[in-house]
Amino acid sequence: MPEPISLISSADIKPEDFSTFLQQYGAILHPDRIYDGRLSRENLHVWIALDNSELKNFEADEIEMIAQKLADHPQTHILLDVSQTPGSQQLAIEFACKFSEKWPCVVYDSCQKLYSKQELFNLCQTGQKELGKILSQ
Amino acid sequence: METAKAMIEVTTQVSRKLKQIQKLICDPDLNPLSKPVILYAPYYKDTPDQDIINAGGYVVRTQQDLVNLLRQLGE
Numbered sequence: 001m002p003e004p005i006s007l008i009s010s011a012d013i014k015p016e017d018f019s020t021f022l023q024q025y026g027a028i029l030h031p032d033r034i035y036d037g038r039l040s041r042e043n044l045h046v047w048i049a050l051d052n053s054e055l056k057n058f059e060a061d062e063i064e065m066i067a068q069k070l071a072d073h074p075q076t077h078i079l080l081d082v083s084q085t086p087g088s089q090q091l092a093i094e095f096a097c098k099f100s101e102k103w104p105c106v107v108y109d110s111c112q113k114l115y116s117k118q119e120l121f122n123l124c125q126t127g128q129k130e131l132g133k134i135l136s137q
Numbered sequence: 138m139e140t141a142k143a144m145i146e147v148t149t150q151v152s153r154k155l156k157q158i159q160k161l162i163c164d165p166d167l168n169p170l171s172k173p174v175i176l177y178a179p180y181y182k183d184t185p186d187q188d189i190i191n192a193g194g195y196v197v198r199t200q201q202d203l204v205n206l207l208r209q210l211g212e
Contacts, residue, residue: 001146004153034160049156057152057185
């Protein structure tokens, strides 16, 4: 089953603005009744949902850590459910990089490791193949 | 994984499985017989646990609880 990664932003992103972004990025909109979009490249997939309800599931210390990294209070949570197929993480990170150009954000991966926008860009630039390994560790 | 009476999703995650469980519950391609969906998640936290239950799924944290639930479901 897919691996969850969070994109967390201090911007109050409206669903319609996020849908427009997904469309411009080339995502398939509303691939089912659950997700807002899906990125697919051959057999690599990332399912995407704007789901702020997940913010309440973070512990207070996690929120504090996220807020420190964001330098602001988190307001929007985007869930990226990344398929287990090797390479799918790369799709997710490319999307996260593009997202971070539009909205301030951090990435919180499935191992509870937090990446700032700059760390995200560095990872993208220094080897996207390695990034998949890092995120899936 | 799938048994005769249930779909079981296994994870070491502490949260963020709601959408996947909702998809398993709702998607006829993934769950054509509408079997009950169980999240076997030893480390899952209490708050997201409620979200899964509210969505119509089950959450268990131990093997014994999983066995007991499968028996209740007629396995």
